[in-house]
Amino acid sequence: MAQGMVGPRVVALAGGVGGAKLAEGLQAQIGDGLSVVVNTGDDCNRHGLLVMPDHDTVLYNLAGLEQAGLGWGIEGDTFAVMDQLGAYGEETWFRLGDRDLALHVVRTSRLRAGQRLTQVCLEAQHALGIKARILPMTDAPVATEVRTDEGWLEFQDYFVRRRQAPDVLELRFTGVDVAAPTPEVVEAFELADAIVICPSNPLVSVGPILAVPAMREAISAARRRGVPVAAVSPIIGGKALKGPADRMLTSLGHEASAAGVARLYADLCDVFVLDEEDRGQADAVAALGMRPFVTDSIMTDDASRARLAAELLDTLGI
Amino acid sequence: MAQGMVGPRVVALAGGVGGAKLAEGLQAQIGDGLSVVVNTGDDCNRHGLLVMPDHDTVLYNLAGLEQAGLGWGIEGDTFAVMDQLGAYGEETWFRLGDRDLALHVVRTSRLRAGQRLTQVCLEAQHALGIKARILPMTDAPVATEVRTDEGWLEFQDYFVRRRQAPDVLELRFTGVDVAAPTPEVVEAFELADAIVICPSNPLVSVGPILAVPAMREAISAARRRGVPVAAVSPIIGGKALKGPADRMLTSLGHEASAAGVARLYADLCDVFVLDEEDRGQADAVAALGMRPFVTDSIMTDDASRARLAAELLDTLGI
Numbered sequence: 001m002a003q004g005m006v007g008p009r010v011v012a013l014a015g016g017v018g019g020a021k022l023a024e025g026l027q028a029q030i031g032d033g034l035s036v037v038v039n040t041g042d043d044c045n046r047h048g049l050l051v052m053p054d055h056d057t058v059l060y061n062l063a064g065l066e067q068a069g070l071g072w073g074i075e076g077d078t079f080a081v082m083d084q085l086g087a088y089g090e091e092t093w094f095r096l097g098d099r100d101l102a103l104h105v106v107r108t109s110r111l112r113a114g115q116r117l118t119q120v121c122l123e124a125q126h127a128l129g130i131k132a133r134i135l136p137m138t139d140a141p142v143a144t145e146v147r148t149d150e151g152w153l154e155f156q157d158y159f160v161r162r163r164q165a166p167d168v169l170e171l172r173f174t175g176v177d178v179a180a181p182t183p184e185v186v187e188a189f190e191l192a193d194a195i196v197i198c199p200s201n202p203l204v205s206v207g208p209i210l211a212v213p214a215m216r217e218a219i220s221a222a223r224r225r226g227v228p229v230a231a232v233s234p235i236i237g238g239k240a241l242k243g244p245a246d247r248m249l250t251s252l253g254h255e256a257s258a259a260g261v262a263r264l265y266a267d268l269c270d271v272f273v274l275d276e277e278d279r280g281q282a283d284a285v286a287a288l289g290m291r292p293f294v295t296d297s298i299m300t301d302d303a304s305r306a307r308l309a310a311e312l313l314d315t316l317g318i
Numbered sequence: 319m320a321q322g323m324v325g326p327r328v329v330a331l332a333g334g335v336g337g338a339k340l341a342e343g344l345q346a347q348i349g350d351g352l353s354v355v356v357n358t359g360d361d362c363n364r365h366g367l368l369v370m371p372d373h374d375t376v377l378y379n380l381a382g383l384e385q386a387g388l389g390w391g392i393e394g395d396t397f398a399v400m401d402q403l404g405a406y407g408e409e410t411w412f413r414l415g416d417r418d419l420a421l422h423v424v425r426t427s428r429l430r431a432g433q434r435l436t437q438v439c440l441e442a443q444h445a446l447g448i449k450a451r452i453l454p455m456t457d458a459p460v461a462t463e464v465r466t467d468e469g470w471l472e473f474q475d476y477f478v479r480r481r482q483a484p485d486v487l488e489l490r491f492t493g494v495d496v497a498a499p500t501p502e503v504v505e506a507f508e509l510a511d512a513i514v515i516c517p518s519n520p521l522v523s524v525g526p527i528l529a530v531p532a533m534r535e536a537i538s539a540a541r542r543r544g545v546p547v548a549a550v551s552p553i554i555g556g557k558a559l560k561g562p563a564d565r566m567l568t569s570l571g572h573e574a575s576a577a578g579v580a581r582l583y584a585d586l587c588d589v590f591v592l593d594e595e596d597r598g599q600a601d602a603v604a605a606l607g608m609r610p611f612v613t614d615s616i617m618t619d620d621a622s623r624a625r626l627a628a629e630l631l632d633t634l635g636i
């Protein structure tokens with residue numbers, strides 16, 4: 001890249017933990033060249049406050065504030081508000097730390113004052129000093145719901161309260177039909193030099209993003225301009241590193257394998273990243289029309305996140 | 319009182335600290351016979367949450383949770399949310415503790431879900447196990463505003479942010495004209511054996527309560543039934559024990575003295591309680607048509623609160 005030029009611009013599609021880790025690696029490589037489009041289907045109302053689990057997991061990771069080893073919240077946070085909410089008879093199974101809760105208070109307040117969701121999120125990101133931009137996939141309300149043998153459940157009811165125990169028999173993203181990508185998301189795709197689908201649950205993290213009308217077309221339009229698109233498998237050795245993606249793939253009729261995920265992205269991607277452990281599935285990926293890229297894809301620390309991001313950008317020619 | 323009968327029922331009108339102290343004394347004497355009608359003119363919106371300073375000061379006092387020596391908040395509370403709100407660029411001059419904030423979150427949430435203010439407050443009181451009932455003077459929004467040489471200010475802007483420094487030139491209670499006492503307040507007056515105006519600021523604490531249409535008439539109707547009404551002076555030796563009542567009386571053309579306060583209540587009360595220090599003003603009170611009752615009215619601890627309440631009930635024949 002010539003001196004004085006704008007750095008490369010990458011759009012990453014992400015859900016929670018796995019997406020946040022790769023986003024952190026990408027931010028380490030390209031700083032403010034990164035735009036992360038996050039799933040908002042998991043967003044929920046708790047105690048009258050809007051909570052955005054995927055946005056905030058990415059936010060706290062990019063800000064270096066994330067709770068080590070957990071997919072939510074701020075390291076060292078306290079729970080004084082939560083305990084007192086319990087004293088007033090509120091449900092407490094969805095744990096919100098005090099510093100975390102401040103974000104939900106601010107965001108809810110500013111939304112009620114008339115700001116757009118994206119504006120409110122960008123302000124919070126700026127306040128925490130992150131370099132990248134995290135863009136809600138849409139400003140419209142979308143609610144991921146899962147059908148189990150108990151019937152339809154709100155996503156967090158399934159995910160947190162029931163600890164993903166029930167088999168998921170069907171998914172829906174209520175509201176997505178009338179949602180639209182934001183101007184910020186549209187612009188990010190228009191300016192992108194590469195697009196990365198992070199190792200997030202393809203069904204309930206990346207799925208809602210791709211279900212927003214015009215979102216797939218925005219990716220396809222970028223590809224027609226020669227912008228490479230890569231996806232990173234969230235399944236390694238048939239297992240999700242975190243979360244229920246493997247069981248959900250199976251119960252919804254897909255294959256719980258890297259190749260099974262590759263099949264879901266075959267019409268969108270040029271490159272599919274597999275872990276060394278799944279090297280044997282590289283041919284299957286190639287047969288789907290994508291270039292397989294095999295590497296150590298487990299991100300255990302900042303260095304491995306940055307390394308995977310660097311390798312990924314390199315293989316995309318960025 | 320004969321065994322098996324319902325205990326005496328007292329309605330107390332109260333603002334913040336002084337009112338809360340006498341209310342605590344009354345609760346110690348008559349328990350669930352006490353209904354406290356609280357000023358809601360100081361209520362405000364902070365960070366999208368409804369904050370009710372007077373209700374909550376009374377609540378925390380009656381629950382034994384109040385911050386010693388301060389007119390707000392919960393003893394030992396932490397400020398993690400507040401600090402983080404500051405990081406997001408929110409104003410932090412109105413300090414809300416974490417446990418305190420939980421109440422504002424719950425109340426705002428339940429109000430938005432369609433509950434009445436009084437219901438929401440009664441639920442919170444029940445959750446904290448208090449015996450008395452604290453009744454907002456109205457469920458309708460009323461906003462106390464003060465005119466200073468800077469123009470009209472919201473009450474908390476004057477009271478907290480500017481630390482009551484500016485002279486108050488005029489008062490208004492926006493919204494009070496279309497407010498109404500709640501069914502709970504109406505019933506409390508109908509069942510009252512005595513009514514007590516607590517040693518709160520007569521202009522901005524008791525004033526808004528009495529400005530609610532039908533409130534004065536509810537008190538007058540009780541008097542016509544023979545229910546005694548007493549007021550306790552918040553001014554001792556020409557000074558307010560806490561807050562700007564003395565300066566506000568002067569700047570608004572009243573006398574900053576027990577007798578000056580007595581004059582404001584002359585058409586409402588049968589008994590007016592003066593501190594020993596103001597014994598010399600007893601005749602002036604009598605000349606206004608009220609029976610002066612002189613006692614040590616400074617409430618420094620639980621015992622003195624209970625003693626003043628006991629003396630007060632005794633002099634009212636309760």
